[in-house]
Structures are given as C-alpha cells and as structure tokens.
Amino acid sequence: MNPLGFMLFACISVTSATILQNGQVRSNDYPDTAVATILPSDPGWVSYNPNASELSYKGRWDHQYISWWSAPGLKFGFQAQSIAISFGNYTSDGVLLAYRIDGQDWLLTNVTANSTHLFVTPKTAGYNLTQPSNGVQTFEMRVTNWAYGVQVKCVHASGPAARLVHIPNYPRTMELIGDSLSAGQYATLEGISSYSWGLMYGLGNVEFSITAYPGICLHDSRCYGNLHGQTFQWLKIPDTSSRALDIYGDGPDIPDWDFAAHPAADITVINIGTNDNNTANNITQAQYHDSYVQLINDIHARWPASQIIVISLWSGFSQVGNTWVQGGGFVDIIESVVRSFNNGSLNERGGEGFVHYFNTTGILEHNDIGPLYHPTDVGHIKLASHLMQYIKLTFGWILEQTGPEVQHDTLYWNDQSSY
Template sequence: MRFFSTLSLLASLAAATILENGQVRKVNFLDTKVASIGSNSTGWKTYGPNATEISYKGRWDSKHISWWAAPGIKFGFTGDQVAISFGQYTSPGVLVAYRLSGQDWQFTNVTANSTHQFVSRSTPGLNATLPSQLPLSFELRVTNWAYGVQLSAVHIASSANLIKIPNHSKTIEFIGDSLTSGMYATYEAFSSFGYNIGAGFGNVEFSVTAYPGICLHDANCWGNPRGQTYQWHQTSDTSWRASQIYGESPEKWDFRKHPAADIVLINLGTNDNNTANSVSNTDYLNSYMKFVADVHEVYPKAQIILMSLWNGFYATGNLRAERSLQRRDLGGILQHNDIAPQWHPTDVGHIKIASHVMQYIRIKFGWEFGATGPEVQHETLYWNDESGY
C-alpha cells in the first residue's frame, strides 16, 4: 500500500488517538514505571539480557534491540515480581503489550533508560497465596513496526528464579510490507493479520519481518532505502532509527542460530506496483523468482505461501485476496468495511484474513490449532448488559 514517508514517524505515536467506528476509543494504559533497580537492590534478583532463560521472539540484534513488527520476549519465573529495564536505544514512549501466564494483554508506554514493573502482588491473576515456587510465564510484545525497545535487564524477586520456556516445534515467518505489519490498524503490528495468524495458532513460533512502504525489488520505495530481497537478510529493518544506529552497515541475520521456518508467507509487491517507485514488471518478476529461491535456500524444507497483490473497492465488486502457489480465489472474504480509509485492513479485516489463512494452513498442511480459548483478538472484549432497548 502507498506509504507516506512524512507519516512514518507520526502515524504510530504511542499516545495517538485510536478511532473505532469514527468514535474515540477510551484507553487506559497503565503507568508501570518505577525507580531504577540495580544489581544489588534489596528484594530483587537481576538477569542480564543475554540470560539463556529469556526467549526472544522476532528479530533482535546483538545489542538486544528489537526490530521489525511485533517482536517480543517470553520467559517463565517463580515468585511474585517482574520488572524490566530498557536501554538507551528504546524508542520514546513506545507502546508495549504484556501479559501474565496467557491472560488478557495489558498495555503501557515505556521509554529509554527506564525500569517498569509489570508483575507485583497486586497484579490481577497472580494469587499471592500460591506457593512462591509455582512457575508462571511472562510475555512482552512491541506493538509497533517502526519503534522498538532495547532490553537491558530482567528483575524478579530475590528468592525466585527465571525459567526457560521451550519453543514450540513449528515455526512460521511472515515477510511483507504495511499490510502484513498492520499499518493504520488500532494497535498496528499487534493488530495485523501476521501477528493474528501466528498468535491464533497458539502452538507455533512466529516472526513478522514486515515494514510499511518496502518493495520486494531492491529499490528505494517510500523512503525505504532497500527492498526485501536485501533487507530480509539483515537483522534490522529500514526504519530511521536503524539508520541512526547502524548507518549503511546493518548486522546480518544469522539464520543458522534460529529455528528454520516450516511455513513462509510472503505478501510483497504492492509498493513495487506503484508508479511512484518505478519498478518495472520485469524487475519485479525477476526479483520475486530470486527471492523465493533465496527463501528456499535458507529454509530448504519450508512450504511457501504467496499472497498476491491487493486491489481497492469499486462500485462493481469486492476486493479480491488471492493466495498461491495454487492461486486459490478468495474473492468475497473482505467487504467494504474491512478496508480503512487509508487503504489498509481494519482490525476486523485483519482478523478475517488471519482466520482464512489459518484454515488454509490447517487443511493444506495439517497444522492443528493449539490455542486454549476461542479465537479472539486482544482489546475486543465488548458486551451489552442491557436487557432491552
């Protein structure tokens, strides 16, 4: 989709107003900031960012800085306290989602050189009467695609322990642009169909290597200096903050140190197809063929799903979303109100796409759903308690 470079740093401000059906959505992000916690602070035990008990989700570099869309961490712990310190490369006011042992997600804003306490004895769902050694799980995700955090330290109660949570046996990677990364969705990457597919299965590892405005072909598109044929091999994305930290020499992503993807879903080409970016049909086709070969070289056993280009709505019909390798026609899935005014899916549009892709993967590749509850997106707990009108 068209990406306005002037909005790249403004459209995703953590304090931005969220609209829902044209009305302002009331949000109450918790204030979790606390005083700094040193390694010798009373009542706390501190782990460095390289602790083996911490599982990093998505792409993080050697400085423990997060990149791309909806990256996160997960670990188990005992005790009744969790706090995290964030380093100097954390984006100002970035909105993160966090949860305790698979419960509802909570949201808070964090910033550079700060410490935030996410779990305490008053945290809902944490029963202080339970044995102190009962292990719980903690997850944190960056909701954005342009911002990120730098993990500096994890703190838990002094008598507690951090616990490694084993990865799931299956892995899926999403490679895309603004559509996959959730641009203009209410919680951006955290509302995207990429995130919703991965999280919806509940029993897979996933990463969303997507960034708004990026082309498949290695060209400057909407302010992105390189295309995915190059950038997918790098740890960082094409954001302004990446250029400030690494310039033109980003860290290579070492695929060998991470689980190979079993399924790769690619949704690229909308920006190549825009006349403003001057990518020819020949360059696009050649780059796509090379890119699929590159993915197969990195992941020899992976199944690849290609999602074709998107169209808008017109008076004569519906948006068509086609997937191939087998060019399965999914016309009619998305309706008019599933596309927002900025030509990107609404939250419900992302959920629809995710639902159908999940069913396709289940039928085609035999992946069964492992979520413990009904398929529902975060922040969609709405109800009516009126008996009549």
C-alpha cells in the first residue's frame, strides 16, 4: 500500500479551534462578530428571508438554505451602513467563515447555530473605500471547511434607505469533482486553501462549485466512513458527512441536485480515485474503470457542452536511492477511460474530443506533500497555477483575476536583508 493510500482517509477530522502551521500553533484570535438577535420588526433594520432574489448562493445549498461540500458561499450587493446575517439551527458550531467587501482581503470569524453576526459596519475594511458609480458594494461569504456548514436564516441591512442588490452571475461556470485532495483537507484554511479554490477563483469571473469530500471513492462503495461514492453522491445536493446523514439519512430522502435550475459547467474537472486505489476498499480496476465512464456519461448527459478535464492521480513520493520518485494510481485505467471518449487519443492539448487528460507528473515535488500526505499550501498553489495555464492554453480562457486576494494567509516572505 502506498503512503497516499493511507492518507486520504484514515482520519476524517473536521475543523477544530487550533490551526497548526509548520508544527506551530497559528494565532486564530479572529474578531467576534456575534451580536444580539435581530428581528425583522426591529427599527432601523431591513430583513431579507433566505429565499430573497437579491441573494446568490454559490456551490450546493438545499431547500432549507443549508450549505454542503467544500467552500460554498453567499454573495450580494448592498447599500447600507451595516450588514448582519442570522444563522439557523443547522449551522455547525464554531464553523470558520471567510468574508469580505469587494476586492479586499478575506476576513475570518467563527459562527455557530442560532446566532446573528455583524459582518459589515463603516469600520470594516473596504467600506466606501472607493465609491462605486452605482453606489453598490459587494459582500461575499465562504465556508472554509468541507464537513461543516451554515444555514442562512435571514440577512439584515441597516442605514438610511438600506437595501440589498442582486449581483449577476459571472459568464463562465466550472465544477470540480474530487476527494480530500480537492476539498483542501489538511491545508491551512482547508477549502479556501485548496488548489480547487485557487484554480477557479484565480481564473477570475468564474462561478464554481467544489463537489469534493475526504475519503470518498469514485465507485459507489463504502470508503473511509463515506456510505457512497461520487457516481452516486455527485447527483445529490448534500455531501457524505455525518450532518447530512443526521438530516437526510441514507434513503430516498436524500435530495437530488437540480441541474436544470443552475448554469451548466463550461469546464468540469475530475480528480478522484486515490481512495479507490487503496486495497483497504476492495475496489477492482474494472469497477473503477466502469465507474469513471459512468461519471463522465452522467456529466455529459446533464451538461452536453461541458469540457471535461481528467487529472491523473499522484500517489505521494517514495525515496529511490538518493532521490524521490512520484507514484501514480490507476495510470493505465485513467488513460484508457480518456482514450475511450476520444477515438484513442489522450487529448492532452485540446483536440476534438470533450474529455481532456491533465498529467500531474513533475508539477509537485516530495516536499510539496505535507506530513499527512496531502499537498502543502504551496503544493496546492503550484497545482492550481499549472491548471490555470492549461485551461488558458487549451480553451483560450483569459486569466481575469487582477488583484483581489485568492488564498488567505499564504503570503510568506523574508524581510531581512542580511542573514
């Protein structure tokens, strides 16, 4: 068994109050944004129900406005002095949120169930820093974790003529399907430190969803606590977490994702199979092959115009002699799947087929993999950067992110001139 096989999944822990950075405890004294409950009848506040047309939900949310999977979010415009959000009882205790105004750096705060949090005041970074021509500023919030989530109960705005404004979707849409490598497990800030986030947010002007969860297999099988694989779960709204099991169980009540009600993905990226490749899960090569074909067919049936990028698996690094060598998983199987959709071609450089092969060999080095067998923050950034260039060269997408911070707390530098 290769080291990465153990990795993804021997332990599926969720966010705790302590974040370690290179073995040292990182300060997490984030601002306490909790305030007293705001009622719709309170003077000075205008309250919006979670189904208000002004609110745009990013990623997968259910009919109760509960968030699922990795890095789901909420976005809207506002003309107000203050913005607050009330969270429902299905909000995870202590879940870490990232939020910001317009293109400012991300701010972090912990929220919990049945609470109200004040996110914007005139003192918030970016508030009226530059006045937009229409007077509308943008608020965005993201759940950092892959197993925790929030339930939006109400959004409140205060100030003279306070109001929320709908922000139109970007013209491009992307989907990423994966496991812990894509969900950001063990990265500093998990979902918002992952290569998935760096790739799609870094491209700019892209709506995206990261449908990834640690320990999950491609084949519909029990893997490391997950009751289903992605061939089943990708078609559903919730992920495979224990909170999903508590709310929906494992039967007919698991709601389907309404693909027709959401924009089709222009590009779908798939990076999955490391858990299938672990002997502990007893998945055969034939099962993996057939499940990969099934997933691609399911994607194509719902999004006929989507271009699909299949990422080759990297299975950690092994020391060979006096150097390190990257491992792989299901290499021949994955290549066979890609060729089956492209008349025998791997389609690595944008041929006529709709399935494309992205070879990870040589992108990461052994020190880009952390002690828990997942990429470091730098490893995630390297993979995201290569994928961005691949998409630019293959599909002609222009890189449009030109300033706003993408990955928070990854700015490391040396400011000592003599050492």
